[in-house]
Amino acid sequence: MDLHTLKIFQTVAKLGSISKAARELNYAQSNITLKIQQLETVLQTTLFYRHNRGTTLTAKGKLLLTNTEKIFHLIEETNKVMKDDQTPKGPLIIGSMETTAAVRLPKLLSKYHHNYPDVDLTLKTGPTEQNVQGVLQYELDGAFVAGPIEHPELVQKTVIEEEMVLVTDTIHPPLSSIKDIQTRTLLVFRTGCSYRAKLEQLFHQEGVTPNKIMEFGTLEAIIGCVSAGLGISMLPYSVIERQVQEGTLRHHLIPSPYGKVKTIFIHRKDTYLPTSLAKFIDILSDEAGLLNNKSLI
Numbered sequence: 001m002d003l004h005t006l007k008i009f010q011t012v013a014k015l016g017s018i019s020k021a022a023r024e025l026n027y028a029q030s031n032i033t034l035k036i037q038q039l040e041t042v043l044q045t046t047l048f049y050r051h052n053r054g055t056t057l058t059a060k061g062k063l064l065l066t067n068t069e070k071i072f073h074l075i076e077e078t079n080k081v082m083k084d085d086q087t088p089k090g091p092l093i094i095g096s097m098e099t100t101a102a103v104r105l106p107k108l109l110s111k112y113h114h115n116y117p118d119v120d121l122t123l124k125t126g127p128t129e130q131n132v133q134g135v136l137q138y139e140l141d142g143a144f145v146a147g148p149i150e151h152p153e154l155v156q157k158t159v160i161e162e163e164m165v166l167v168t169d170t171i172h173p174p175l176s177s178i179k180d181i182q183t184r185t186l187l188v189f190r191t192g193c194s195y196r197a198k199l200e201q202l203f204h205q206e207g208v209t210p211n212k213i214m215e216f217g218t219l220e221a222i223i224g225c226v227s228a229g230l231g232i233s234m235l236p237y238s239v240i241e242r243q244v245q246e247g248t249l250r251h252h253l254i255p256s257p258y259g260k261v262k263t264i265f266i267h268r269k270d271t272y273l274p275t276s277l278a279k280f281i282d283i284l285s286d287e288a289g290l291l292n293n294k295s296l297i
Contacts (some may be wrong), residue, residue, distance in 0.1 A: 008036070009036065068152070096126075105123070106116065146262070147261075166254060172250055185210070185231030186293040188215060199258075202254065216270075
């Protein structure tokens with residue numbers, strides 16, 4: 001069993017097809033088939049179920065895939081360690097909730113880019129659940145998510161505490177209780193968004209069933225539709241502060257413990273901390289004021 005064979009196995013496993021793997025690797029299909037057969041012989045087990053739609057991993061195949069990915073990641077980590085001369089450079093991929101990226105991160109990212117221009121910084125936005133999985137699967141170097149996150153493989157650092165509010169159009173009357181909005185449509189991000197989960201918990205706690213839920217892909221769409229009277233949402237006050245001051249949105253306070261959400265920065269425990277990420281974390285610690293560039297209630 002060598003790295004070349006493991007790479008072929010990994011590609012077949014990911015694509016679910018020997019023919020697709022052959023095209024991906026630019027090999028003859030017969031060579032791929034032979035390599036997989038040789039690997040199964042060496043390991044004395046069946047790694048794939050073959051069927052007319054392609055291949056599916058067996059239980060032993062899934063285990064080998066997990067270990068294969070660990071092996072390749074360890075090799076990648078070793079290369080990073082050997083090449084790291086303590087100068088921040090190379091790729092750095094950071095995940096973030098869209099609300100945090102829109103309001104809290106611009107000044108921080110600008111300062112980081114100014115200080116370390118040789119770092120190829122990429123910001124990817126998505127819900128908390130997606131960002132957590134991205135860090136766990138080595139797709140993100142770190143991420144800003146709603147906390148707390150209890151996971152043995154993650155390190156977390158609290159960076160912001162957001163004040164959450166219900167948001168309506170300006171003609172909506174003051175709320176005396178959550179039941180006042182049970183006939184309204186909820187405008188939310190897709191499943192996996194921590195703010196949506198907290199709003200659903202609040203409704204469940206109050207025994208309220210929303211009339212309808214509409215999912216949106218962007219913060220701008222939610223804000224625009226709330227302003228137009230389509231429905232209500234729950235967002236950090238920092239995100240809609242300007243619209244409230246301009247008179248295009250109205251906010252309503254939320255009772256504890258649903259009115260506060262901590263934003264945390266997470267990264268893996270078991271990986272080498274490249275200089276580019278270490279410097280990013282240093283800025284988080286030293287420049288907390290950059291993240292709090294919007295007043296809270």
